[in-house]
Amino acid sequence: MTILLMALMVTGLHAQSKSDLPNVTVKDLNGKDVNIAKLTNNGKPIVLTFWATWCGPCIKEHNALNDVYTDWQDETGVKIYAVSIDDSRSTAKVKPTVEGKGWDFNILLDVNSDLKRAMNVSNPPHTFLFDGNGKLVWQHTGYVEGGEDELYEEILKVAKKKK
Amino acid sequence: MRKYILITVALALISFGANAQSFLENSQVNGSFQTDVQYYMLDEGIGITDLNGKKLGINGFGKVNYTNGNFSAGIRFEAFLPEMNGFRQELNGVGLANFFATYDNGFIGMTVGDIYDQFGSGLVFRTYEEWSLGMDNALRGARVVIRPAKGLTFKGVYGRQRYFWAPYLERDFATDDYRGIVRGMDAEWDLNQSIPAMNESKFRMSLGGSFVSKKQYDQSLFYYIPENVGAAAGRINLGYGNWAFSTEYAYKINDPSAINNFIYKEGQALMSSLSYSQKGFGAVLQVKRTDNMSFKSMYTGKQNDLDINFIPPINYTHTHSLPSMYTYSTQPNGEMAAQLQINYTIPKGTALGGKYGTKLAFNMSQVNDIVRDSVMDNGQLVINKPGSLGYASNFFAVSDHRFFRDINFEIDKKISKDWHITAQYINLYYDIETIEGHAGAPVVQANIGFLDVTYKINKKQSLRLELQGLWENEVRAGYEYEESEKKDFQKRGDWAAALLEYTISPHWSFSIADKWNYGNPVEEYRDHYFTGTVSYVHEATRVMLSAGRQSEGVVCVGGVCRTVPASSGVTLTVSTSF
Numbered sequence: 001m002t003i004l005l006m007a008l009m010v011t012g013l014h015a016q017s018k019s020d021l022p023n024v025t026v027k028d029l030n031g032k033d034v035n036i037a038k039l040t041n042n043g044k045p046i047v048l049t050f051w052a053t054w055c056g057p058c059i060k061e062h063n064a065l066n067d068v069y070t071d072w073q074d075e076t077g078v079k080i081y082a083v084s085i086d087d088s089r090s091t092a093k094v095k096p097t098v099e100g101k102g103w104d105f106n107i108l109l110d111v112n113s114d115l116k117r118a119m120n121v122s123n124p125p126h127t128f129l130f131d132g133n134g135k136l137v138w139q140h141t142g143y144v145e146g147g148e149d150e151l152y153e154e155i156l157k158v159a160k161k162k163k
Numbered sequence: 164m165r166k167y168i169l170i171t172v173a174l175a176l177i178s179f180g181a182n183a184q185s186f187l188e189n190s191q192v193n194g195s196f197q198t199d200v201q202y203y204m205l206d207e208g209i210g211i212t213d214l215n216g217k218k219l220g221i222n223g224f225g226k227v228n229y230t231n232g233n234f235s236a237g238i239r240f241e242a243f244l245p246e247m248n249g250f251r252q253e254l255n256g257v258g259l260a261n262f263f264a265t266y267d268n269g270f271i272g273m274t275v276g277d278i279y280d281q282f283g284s285g286l287v288f289r290t291y292e293e294w295s296l297g298m299d300n301a302l303r304g305a306r307v308v309i310r311p312a313k314g315l316t317f318k319g320v321y322g323r324q325r326y327f328w329a330p331y332l333e334r335d336f337a338t339d340d341y342r343g344i345v346r347g348m349d350a351e352w353d354l355n356q357s358i359p360a361m362n363e364s365k366f367r368m369s370l371g372g373s374f375v376s377k378k379q380y381d382q383s384l385f386y387y388i389p390e391n392v393g394a395a396a397g398r399i400n401l402g403y404g405n406w407a408f409s410t411e412y413a414y415k416i417n418d419p420s421a422i423n424n425f426i427y428k429e430g431q432a433l434m435s436s437l438s439y440s441q442k443g444f445g446a447v448l449q450v451k452r453t454d455n456m457s458f459k460s461m462y463t464g465k466q467n468d469l470d471i472n473f474i475p476p477i478n479y480t481h482t483h484s485l486p487s488m489y490t491y492s493t494q495p496n497g498e499m500a501a502q503l504q505i506n507y508t509i510p511k512g513t514a515l516g517g518k519y520g521t522k523l524a525f526n527m528s529q530v531n532d533i534v535r536d537s538v539m540d541n542g543q544l545v546i547n548k549p550g551s552l553g554y555a556s557n558f559f560a561v562s563d564h565r566f567f568r569d570i571n572f573e574i575d576k577k578i579s580k581d582w583h584i585t586a587q588y589i590n591l592y593y594d595i596e597t598i599e600g601h602a603g604a605p606v607v608q609a610n611i612g613f614l615d616v617t618y619k620i621n622k623k624q625s626l627r628l629e630l631q632g633l634w635e636n637e638v639r640a641g642y643e644y645e646e647s648e649k650k651d652f653q654k655r656g657d658w659a660a661a662l663l664e665y666t667i668s669p670h671w672s673f674s675i676a677d678k679w680n681y682g683n684p685v686e687e688y689r690d691h692y693f694t695g696t697v698s699y700v701h702e703a704t705r706v707m708l709s710a711g712r713q714s715e716g717v718v719c720v721g722g723v724c725r726t727v728p729a730s731s732g733v734t735l736t737v738s739t740s741f
Contacts, residue, residue, distance in 0.1 A: 020191065022230065023230070023232070023233065023235075023267070030355070030367055030402065031353060031355070031367060031369055031400060031402070032353075032355065032356060033353075033356065053480075054480035054482065055482070056482040056483075063522070063575070063577075067519070067577075087281075087285070087291075087473075087475065088281070088283075088284035088285050088289075088473065088475045089475030089476055089477060090475075090480075091284075092407075092409065092436035092438055092447050092449055093438075093447050093504055095407065095438060095440045095445065095447075096438050096439070096440045096445025096446055096447045096504065096505075096506055097445060097504075097506055098440075098445070099440035099441055099442055099443070099444065099445040099506070100440065100443065100444055100445030100446075100505070100506020100507055100508060100522075100524070101445075101506060101508060101522055102442060102443050102508045102520065102522075111281070112279065112280060112281050112291075113279065113291065114279075117279070118228065118230075118235075119193075119740075120193055120194060120195035120226065120228070120740035120741075121740070122195055122197055122294065122738050122740065123738075126703070138702065139702055139703045139740075140669065140700070140702055140703065141700060141702075141703050141704075141705055141738075141740075142698075142700045142705060144625070144666035144667075144668050144669065144672055144700075145617055145619055145625035145627070145666055145668060146619065146622060146623055146624075146625060146666075146668035146669075147668050147669050149622060149623075149668065149669075150668060150669040
């Protein structure tokens with residue numbers, strides 16, 4: 001009996017698993033509230049990437065990601081959320097820019113930079129990779145040509161661990 | 164009995180253990196650090212013959228956040244020892260610049276400390292922080308957010324704004340710190356989230372309204388300064404399918420200040436946008452009218468000090484070095500502006516689209532002054548006379564005085580697996596007299612072009628070449644100028660620039676660049692600005708070292724600008740977050 005209870009205690013201690021997704025609410029392109037802490041992807045990896053319409057390297061990174069996104073999704077089930085930190089001077093441009101460039105990511109609007117502050121983003125682009133439990137496993141600031149390959153290696157590691 | 168006690172104790176222990184553990188497990192600490200160091204050197208070639216005793220500028224911050232479930236708190240420490248050239252001298256100092264604690268359970272959110280928030284598009288209230296400008300107008304006080312039902316949000320804020328390092332508690336009128344108190348409230352109703360029948364509707368609608376007031380202290384010897392100044396705004400966002408429309412109107416009662424030359428006119432602002440987007444195509448049209456809408460918590464505030472609101476500029480933000488020399492900054496006393504942007508992707512697999520598609524973008528923006536007519540003041544017709552009502556202005560009239568126009572076209576094409584080209588043409592009109600305050604200086608009218616070619620050597624390495632040219636229509640080599648106005652011709656005339664960058668993904672980047680003002684009308688200003696930069700990135704840590712010359716110019720983020728003097732030397736930037 002006592003042993004059983006002890007065992008239960010130990011399991012109790014490890015039942016909770018920690019998520020690094022912050023409790024911050026942003027909006028999607030339709031103005032709907034999205035709480036970042038509640039993002040899920042059926043246990044598959046999630047990428048949050050901060051960008052702005054006026055950020056050259058961000059646009060380059062997104063164009064490169066968009067070219068490979070469908071393949072990545074097929075292979076790993078990863079979901080990419082591109083968080084725009086555009087403020088009121090350019091929020092109206094976000095949707096036309098995203099659609100005009102043909103990007104397939106989920107777009108979120110962080111108009112008041114709440115999420116940017118909560119995740120300590122100084123300058124975009126800044127990319128975060130979370131595993132299926134919402135645990136932060138990798139992050140990277142800046143973009144240079146080919147940078148998406150490193151991200152994919154990390155996504156593959158996370159996706160494999162899951163299996 | 165003993166057994167039950169044992170079980171109860173064990174269960175209590177389990178739940179306590181689990182709670183303590185989950186408390187610890189839910190505790191998260193994260194933060195970021197950045198240090199920018201500049202070492203200045205004499206450089207007679209670009210006119211730096213005296214450093215005024217300042218060899219070093221250091222700007223640094225460290226920020227730590229703690230979160231645990233619904234609770235979060237954070238502090239930010241800043242050091243300017245002394246501030247880098249181009250930053251305000253008042254920043255010089257070290258200290259705890261910012262702290263906050265928040266509890267938010269979804270229904271109610273309470274924050275005490277330094278608050279960053281905005282109502283609507285910020286026309287009556289926006290506090291924010293922009294490190295690269297040394298700008299921070301945080302409101303130190305309290306905020307309450309209540310969400311009584313889905314789609315319904317009420318906010319209230321109260322406090323005093325950051326003014327460099329001035330103390331918050333005691334006001335020191337001797338040092339011209341007349342900062343007032345800011346209080347505001349905002350309500351937003353999103354019908355789609357609030358009404359179940361509209362949850363999945365193609366028609367989207369949200370409404371909002373805000374009221375903000377400042378209580379300031381009249382210290383003026385010449386004018387009666389109103390001690391309470393209120394401003395209100397209303398907004399509406401509509402959407403149907405691929406269409407979206409939003410508009411916001413703001414009104415402010417009389418608010419004489421150093422910025423508006425102490426006139427007693429009311430202020431108004433209207434901003435609207437209409438957009439259409441579908442896969443591969445997006446278009447947006449924005450219009451804006453602002454009139455006397457500078458709103459500061461201290462009527463003697465200058466430049467960007469103590470802004471309560473934010474008037475967004477609506478124009479394209481250039482990032483290449485030549486076009487960004489002439490970035491527009493919002494004129495607080497009034498402007499009429501319009502912008503049209505179109506993005507289109509020629510689909511993959513078509514003759515023009517090729518294998519990867521071709522991305523096209525067009526942007527046009529223009530800003531003119533508003534029309535100001537004289538008003539009666541003590542039996543005399545006056546315009547903008549201090550102490551008077553200032554002027555009368557027809558809401559729909561556009562002045563012939565054009566501040567700015569930018570027409571640009573961009574093509575972005577991935578040619579093959581290894582080659583990528585971006586090219587842009589820009590036609591620019593920039594009233595440098597109004598925007599930068601060079602009295603009498605001729606308008607900048609220029610054609611600008613750049614070509615950006617990237618070649619992927621292999622999976623990790625790539626080369627990027629950037630070529631830029633800026634050609635002014637009138638002010639070029641041979642343009643006649645008065646000797647006394649020579650200083651106004653710094654950076655004017657024709658420019659050429661080139662940059663070569665070699666990157667090894669994901670860590671390294673090496674680049675060399677030159678900007679050459681070869682066509683300046685003043686011979687001694689025809690300088691080269693060479694720079695070399697090395698940067699290393701490891702995950703969220705970045706180290707960048709650059710050496711060379713920096714031309715005199717304006718650094719702008721979000722339409723708020725700071726001027727940077729010409730300098731020569733070495734810059735080191737280290738930033739990391741965890």
